[in-house]
Amino acid sequence: MQSATSSDTAASAMQSHLLWVVALQAEATPLIEHYQLKARKTRAYRLYESTSVTLIICGIGELAAASATSYALGSLPHSSVAINIGVAGSDHAIGTIYHASSIAKQTMNDFSEHSKGIFYPQLPFKTDIPGLAIKSVGNPCTAYQPDQCFEMEAYGFCFAARQFLAAEQVQCLKIISDNPTTPLYKSGNKQSLSITKAAINDLMTRNLVSITRFAGQLLDSSQTGFPQMEQLEKTCDRFIAHVEKQMNNKLHFTRSQQEQLGKLIRRYQVLGKSLPQHLQIKNGSELISALDNGISTLLPEYNNNKLSKRALKPET
Amino acid sequence: MNDTAYVERSIANTPQVQAILARAQPKNIIEIDRFGEVFNPKSQNFRLQKLNPALILAEKHGKFVLPTPEGYGIGGCNNYYFSHMMNCIYDCRYCFLQGMYQSANHVVFTNFDAFFNEIELTCHLHADEPVWFFSGYDCDSLALEPITHFMSHCLDYFSHSSKDKCETNGTAPANAYLEIRTKSTQIRNLLKREPQGNCVIAYSLSPQPIVEAIEHKTPSLHKRLDALKKLQQQGWPIGLRFDPLIAAANFEQLYTDMFDEVFDLLDMSRIHSISLGTFRLPKPFFKKIIKLYPEEPMLAVNLEQTTSEPPHNNNTTANRQSMISYPQSLEEDMMGFCSNRILSAIDSSRFFPCHT
Helix, strand or coil: CCCCCCHHHHHHCCCCCCCECCHHHHHHHHHHHHHCCCCCEECEEEECCCCEEEEECCCCHHHHHHHHHHHHCCCCCCCCEEEEEEEEEECCCCCCCEEEEEEECCCCCCCCCCCCCCCCCCCCCCCCCCCCEEEEEECCCCCEEEEEEEEECHHHHHHHHCCCCCCEEEEEEEEECCCCCCCEHHHCCCCEECCHHHHHHHHHHHHHHHHHHHHHHHHHHHHCCCCCCCHHHHHHHHHHHHHHHHHHCCCCCCCHHHHHHHHHHHHHHHCCCCCCCCCCCCHHHHHHHHHHHEEEEEEEEEECCCEEECCCCCCC | CCCCEEEEECCCCCCHHHHHHHHHCCCCEEECCCHHHHHCCCCCHHHCCCCCCEEEEEEECCCCCCCCCCCCCCCCCCEEEECCCCCCCCCCCCHHHHCCCCCCEEEEECCCHHHHHHHHHHHHHHHHHHHHEECCCCCCCCCCHHCCCCHHHHHHHHCCCCCCCCCCCCCCCEEEEEEEEEECCCCHHHHHHHCCCEEEEEECCCCCHHHHHHEECCCCCHHHHHHHHHHHHHHCCCCEEEEEEEECCCCCHHHHHHHHHHHHHHHHHHEEEEEEEEEEEEEEHHHHHHCCCCHHHCCCCCCCEEEEECCCCCCCCCCCEEEEEEEHHHHHHHHHHHHHHHHHHCHHHEEEEEEC
């Protein structure tokens, strides 16, 4: 088992979450072991999780992937990342891992969000894992090609995940499991698969370092891409409670005033100014005016190699 | 630099595209039908994309040359801008580009000659008057020059010297003038050329502490000044663009230090022009940028709403919109302080303040 769990650390630091969507238990097992995920019973899916990682086994096919992805992402924060991983067929060496450079489906007659029905997952980081076009097919396919791989879930996964997350947070990894030399079916017999559960498990395990590094990089990027303003709401609530205690009265704010208050408190935080502790106010409107007056002349101070903040005028 | 390139299928085999790809050497080349497939989808995170932007090679259609917004210019009556790129390799926190596009990818339009054809047509509209063309509005003019070579072609076109002429481009009309606005120090190709009197190389300058805090990934003030000095020594007309001025508690000290350094280093008698303006953004762009960077101090100061020209004005009456800028008194203080300092170094005929 790999000991490196940078993705776990990164995820918990920003209360973000890593979601794995996989079709088969054999694809899932190495990840479940690596992240030490615990099974959670749900009505529809086999789901495994820790505080910062969730893995859902969606089953085979586009619709199965789409519905499982929606189910899982519906309760995760917007700074989460989602990765669909699985095996695929292509004219490349068995065991090679690729990230999706584009994801198309075999027929474009239904559910295309995109004008051309093609997704272009863009990586917010540099990786050694090469890119390859993915074609999601409705049935297993053995028309192996060098410029793309065939699989059955990526399009549905991507379509659903992009309802919840930005394009860069939604990625696919595929490991080549069958090719012209080792085709999907033994002797062309569609009843006889050449790929075993053990072989899939082995393909996943052999690529686990690359896979988990990729996930860690994606989570790290997501942390950079989403500003850490989660303290704002707490500060806002604490401040109002403090003022109300001083007034010995409850303050009421319209929706617009709530927004103004949020913006003002953000500005105080960003400019490094403490919120006033003693205010002579009668209502919410006066509180907003007082906060506005307290910050209206504040400007940042720029010095070499650092940025500090101070008031232009002394506080009164 | 860009490890992924998206290329429009229809131009993938053109010499221009092949040459750019050979210089860029992306690891992944992905063919697409139109660049909008990658550039325009809504579910993109600009801030995330900025971490690892892709290169998009596309063919431009429609208008190639547009009138500049009101107040944008250096003394000419006829001012136009063009953009061979969309987006910038730099990451300046005040830049309207952050609020303008869904994507942070670098789009390069490769049908260079089409720009020159429209420049020629535009010059004919003002046959007896100088016409200024500004490059570096939706991008930095020089930052990606080692890969695109656009400016090299452009300078060939604007050159009236047979030595610099490119076989295919033709020649810009005699009333055509060019400003190449940049923060980049990619001037090797400029220094190999004869200076062109109708082409001004204009650098955006800010005090070094502001460069460090806000103008991410850009060359330092010192490096920009070094490039300016070399260009001036070679005889290129150079311009200085102190725009946007950034409000700061130590504003006077910051800008005094910078002006001292600039005025000491450069021959001010041979400066082509200086322009000046404070930070301002169209309100919709500001709203988008503040969502992307709520932790940015320069966006947390007191800002007010005014009505002014947007960056892209195709119709001067219909497109007036709300701008976000500093309170008037603060802006006047900043502009006044810098104007006085600049006018101590050059005469007013070469000074072009832009008031919001």
